[in-house]
Amino acid sequence: MAFIIVMGVSGCGKSTVAAMLSGRLGWDFTEGDALHPPANVEKMRRGIPLSDDDREPWLRDIAATIEGWRQAGQSGIIACSALRRRYREIIAAGHDDVLFVYLRGSFTLIESRLAARQGHYMPVSLLDSQFATLEEPTAEENAITIDTGAPAPELVNEVVARLHLAA
Template sequence: MGDETLLLVMGVSGSGKTTVGAMLAGRLRWRYAEADDFHPAANVAKMAAGEPLTDADRWPWLGAIAAWMDERRAAGEPAVVTCSALKRSYRDLLRADRRDVRLVYLRGDRELIAGRLVARHGHFFPDKLLASQFADLEEPGVDEDPLVVPIEGTPDEIVDRIVAGLDT
């Protein structure tokens, strides 16, 4: 592994962020956080009602995630955090002055992800919001030095790809 002490695993809803992020953190023996846990109740209610979040809804949420990241860094605790981080401006906020953060982008096509969302139960994010996720998605640029990982295959295979990519 390189100098990363915090991995930011990003992608649209249904790309496997939570499953893969938790497994990755377990394999690395690092702390883990899921960005959905930082949403205020109003954001969760809005998404559950089928309404996409606005940037105004997202900024306080992203600030809470950034604060958690800073707490981990200050404590010297390596960590994995999963967050959609669809827009460059969101990633810029989460990576600002944090050179030890490595971006891991879980990339998949709309058909594969739509199939996963239809099969998913017990999550507040309805599959009809997937179109808004892809509309908002600004894939990471080369200057963000992302580790781009295809999401085809099992979660174990995806984690293997991430670990192998971090070792190069």
């Protein structure tokens, strides 16, 4: 049993990679954005960055989702920004079975993806605040870093290989 959080700034490809990884492994998948309270979504839609206080209940809901899977004896994958180390600590809740896959990309690459994206509430104008908030995972964390420039199927292959997952 394991839990994977595919993380990074908005537009890095975390939802696509997480969903494809879920399909490949046969694990449950939750889109972290769906767990945001409506007030958070509205703030982001209006171009207002979230504060740590805004994020706290959302992060706890993500941790609760993982705990539900753990209690049910099943593995799962969540797409979630998890931008700060403190956020990742809340999500992992002291468990070492929570693995983070950080999709790292340049500002220019991510900005171009966001500009081309249709139908998402996250505006390109919040990208600066996302990069300003981002604390890349360190060697002490249960995380791997993958360059998000490759096509999603290749990223999934890299995750499976680097985490030694049977797929």
